Amino acid sequence: MSPRASPAFSTGGPFTPSTGASSATWRGPSSARPKPKPKLHHEGAGRGEGGAFLPTPQTAPAPSPNVKAMRVLITGATGGLGGAFARALKGHDLLLSGRRAGALAELAREVGARALPADLADDLEAKALLEEVGPLDLLVHAVGKAGRASVREAGRDLVEEMLAAHLLTAAFVLKHARFQKGARAVFFGAYPRYVQVPGFAAYAAAKGALEAYLEAARKELLREGVHLVLVRLPAVATGLWAPLGGPPKGALSPEEAARKVLEGLFREPVPALLEV
Amino acid sequence: MSPRASPAFSTGGPFTPSTGASSATWRGPSSARPKPKPKLHHEGAGRGEGGAFLPTPQTAPAPSPNVKAMRVLITGATGGLGGAFARALKGHDLLLSGRRAGALAELAREVGARALPADLADDLEAKALLEEVGPLDLLVHAVGKAGRASVREAGRDLVEEMLAAHLLTAAFVLKHARFQKGARAVFFGAYPRYVQVPGFAAYAAAKGALEAYLEAARKELLREGVHLVLVRLPAVATGLWAPLGGPPKGALSPEEAARKVLEGLFREPVPALLEV
Numbered sequence: 249m250s251p252r253a254s255p256a257f258s259t260g261g262p263f264t265p266s267t268g269a270s271s272a273t274w275r276g277p278s279s280a281r282p283k284p285k286p287k288l289h290h291e292g293a294g295r296g297e298g299g300a301f302l303p304t305p306q307t308a309p310a311p312s313p314n315v316k317a318m319r320v321l322i323t324g325a326t327g328g329l330g331g332a333f334a335r336a337l338k339g340h341d342l343l344l345s346g347r348r349a350g351a352l353a354e355l356a357r358e359v360g361a362r363a364l365p366a367d368l369a370d371d372l373e374a375k376a377l378l379e380e381v382g383p384l385d386l387l388v389h390a391v392g393k394a395g396r397a398s399v400r401e402a403g404r405d406l407v408e409e410m411l412a413a414h415l416l417t418a419a420f421v422l423k424h425a426r427f428q429k430g431a432r433a434v435f436f437g438a439y440p441r442y443v444q445v446p447g448f449a450a451y452a453a454a455k456g457a458l459e460a461y462l463e464a465a466r467k468e469l470l471r472e473g474v475h476l477v478l479v480r481l482p483a484v485a486t487g488l489w490a491p492l493g494g495p496p497k498g499a500l501s502p503e504e505a506a507r508k509v510l511e512g513l514f515r516e517p518v519p520a521l522l523e524v
Numbered sequence: 525m526s527p528r529a530s531p532a533f534s535t536g537g538p539f540t541p542s543t544g545a546s547s548a549t550w551r552g553p554s555s556a557r558p559k560p561k562p563k564l565h566h567e568g569a570g571r572g573e574g575g576a577f578l579p580t581p582q583t584a585p586a587p588s589p590n591v592k593a594m595r596v597l598i599t600g601a602t603g604g605l606g607g608a609f610a611r612a613l614k615g616h617d618l619l620l621s622g623r624r625a626g627a628l629a630e631l632a633r634e635v636g637a638r639a640l641p642a643d644l645a646d647d648l649e650a651k652a653l654l655e656e657v658g659p660l661d662l663l664v665h666a667v668g669k670a671g672r673a674s675v676r677e678a679g680r681d682l683v684e685e686m687l688a689a690h691l692l693t694a695a696f697v698l699k700h701a702r703f704q705k706g707a708r709a710v711f712f713g714a715y716p717r718y719v720q721v722p723g724f725a726a727y728a729a730a731k732g733a734l735e736a737y738l739e740a741a742r743k744e745l746l747r748e749g750v751h752l753v754l755v756r757l758p759a760v761a762t763g764l765w766a767p768l769g770g771p772p773k774g775a776l777s778p779e780e781a782a783r784k785v786l787e788g789l790f791r792e793p794v795p796a797l798l799e800v
Contacts, residue, residue: 371680399698399741404647407695411687415729419683422675440736449740453691453733460716460732464725465675 317341318385319428321378323368323421326351328486329436330390332502334359336510343381369412374420383426387433391417394488396447407450414454415461422465429473432513435462437478439523466520475518481505482524500524593617594661595704597654599644599697602627604762605712606666608778610635612786619657645688650696659702663709667693670764672723683726690730691737698741705749708789711738713754715799742796751794757781758800776800 319341324330326346334344334355342361346352349365356363366377368391393413397406418435425433438455445452459478466476483489483499500508505524512522595617600606602622610620610631618637622628625641632639642653644667669689673682694711701709714731721728735754742752759765759775776784781800788798 399695399744402695402699404692404696407692411691411733415687415733416680416683419675419678419725419729420680423678440739444736444739446740446744449695449737449744452740453695453737456736457687457691457729457733460720461725461729463716463720464722464728468675468722468725 319343319381319383320386320388321345321381321384321425322388322390323417324389324391325355327390327392327488328502329392329481329484329488329505330388331355332506333388333390333510334361336503336506337386340386345377368417368420371420371423374417375424378421378424378426383428383431384433385428385431387421387425387427387431389418389421389433389435392436392488394451394492396492397450398447399449402450407453410450410454411457415457418458419461422469427469427472427474430475431473432475432477432518433469434477434479434509434513437462437480439480439482442482475520477513477519477522479509479512479522479524481509595619595657595659596662596664597621597657597660597701598664598666599693600665600667601631603666603668603764604778605668605760605764605781606664607631608782609664609666609786610637612779612782613662616662621653644693644696647696647699650693651700654697654700654702659704659707660709661704661707663697663701663703663707665694665697665709665711668712668764670727670768672768673726674723675725678726683729686726686730687733691733694734695737698745703745703748703750706751707749708751708753708794709745710753710755710785710789713738713756715756715758718758751796753789753795753798755785755788755798755800757785 317340318337320337321343322330322333322337323345325334325344326348330344330346334342335358338359342356342359343364344352344356344359344361345364345366345368347365347367349363352363352365355361364377364380366373368374368377391413393409395406395410397403422433427433435458437459438452440452440456443452443455462476462478469476481500483496484502484505485495485499486502489495489499508524509522512519512524593616594613596613597619598606598609598613599621601610601620602624606620606622610618611634614635618632618635619640620628620632620635620637621640621642621644623641623643625639628639628641631637640653640656642649644650644653667689669685671682671686673679698709703709711734713735714728716728716732719728719731738752738754745752757776759772760778760781761771761775762778765771765775784800785798788795788800
């Protein structure tokens with residue numbers, strides 16, 4: 249789980265968020281300097297810009313006098329990916345949710361966040377959590393679970409477990425979340441070619457359901473000024489793989505995955521699909 | 525529900541199934557005549573071939589001395605689409621399933637089939653049904669349900685109802701079905717651009733889940749010599765639309781939809797995706 253010492257990770261510069269209307273609740277350092285050419289927002293992310301919007305473990309954390317803190321909810325925070333986002337966003341107004349209260353409290357102490365345990369597959373728990381956290385600038389829904397079974401063996405339990413973890417949690421969070429105008433909500437889909445393979449029909453179905461749900465939801469949420477970002481990651485070395493015997497070779501570290509997502513997330517126009 | 529008097533419907537000729545290894549359990553009329561060039565199997569469907577594999581209400585039903593009856597299970601048979609398949613396949617060894625026992629019995633009498641009521645969202649009912657029907661040549665899974673709700677209003681009930689109707693029934697049928705070698709199993713997905721729209725996130729998720737499940741399942745089933753065919757239809761004028769205020773203008777009649785699917789279904793190579 250430790251960060252890879254890849255050159256990209258240790259030398260990647262901090263990211264300068266846009267200050268356009270769709271991201272009005274926080275201010276990147278670019279608001280205090282001449283506005284860079286729009287093209288840079290697409291191509292220059294993380295390259296040679298000042299400021300400290302996106303902290304890494306090696307750099308000072310945001311926010312700074314030039315960077316207003318965002319209100320961020322990370323769900324599934326006790327997972328490997330959620331934890332990496334929590335550490336990468338340390339210094340912002342961080343709210344962490346997960347099912348394991350002990351591990352959540354520990355992580356919250358480490359990154360200076362509030363811990364709000366909840367089981368988001370429960371509509372009422374999701375409602376209570378989202379009401380408590382109030383209007384968000386950023387939601388990172390890092391909830392997920394993997395499981396394997398052949399079509400001839402797949403039981404109701406496995407199929408429903410996958411759907412609850414991936415689709416229901418996302419649906420309930422989206423149903424109850426309140427957002428600031430210009431907020432971003434991040435969900436993790438899957439590359440179809442990686443998951444639509446023998447043994448993974450239930451997992452693939454849950455990811456397919458989530459992606460389809462988001463595509464319909466995207467248009468509804470956009471009317472509220474909220475941007476849904478569907479992220480597809482390659483394999484990430486997290487506990488998700490534990491039931492499958494561990495992550496495959498070449499899996500991204502969670503820190504690397506979080507960094508790449510955060511780099512892509514604040515581009516303008518907001519990416520609807522972010523394939524890492 | 526009566527067949528449209530479109531020229532294509534009333535004049536479309538019967539279809540000659542391939543007699544290749546992948547469809548060995550029934551015999552089209554081509555087995556008694558010189559084998560047509562392979563190209564005709566793709567392009568000549570329904571054009572000028574003898575025999576009566578695919579009956580229409582206007583023609584004598586299959587089977588005939590040249591056409592061996594297929595063992596066919598139609599699920600959701602009391603729906604508009606399932607009923608149209610039942611009538612189009614009259615004369616084959618037909619097994620019909622659905623939840624409404626009365627309507628099912630009536631349809632079974634009309635087309636000379638066996639009625640086997642079942643709720644296929646129940647794993648055990650699916651198991652019992654599929655064990656009773658034995659090895660199939662053709663499965664047409666015409667089970668579905670529509671529902672509308674915004675993301676901000678979608679309740680657990682609607683989401684789970686959609687998933688149960690579309691994904692769970694399909695998963696349980698595939699889990700327990702027995703097939704003859706070369707059998708085809710037909711499921712109805714949806715064009716993403718038609719269903720991934722505001723108000724239909726739950727329906728879109730269920731169809732997305734089904735399509736993803738099938739793509740993973742396809743490779744598993746192919747090892748058993750079974751071909752999964754994912755069909756995407758435009759709107760079809762069935763009771764599915766009742767909760768939504770009726771079908772949209774220009775919807776296909778169920779008879780037309782069934783005819784087009786059956787025309788495409790027996791091409792070689794078997795189409796993985798059949799977009800009507």
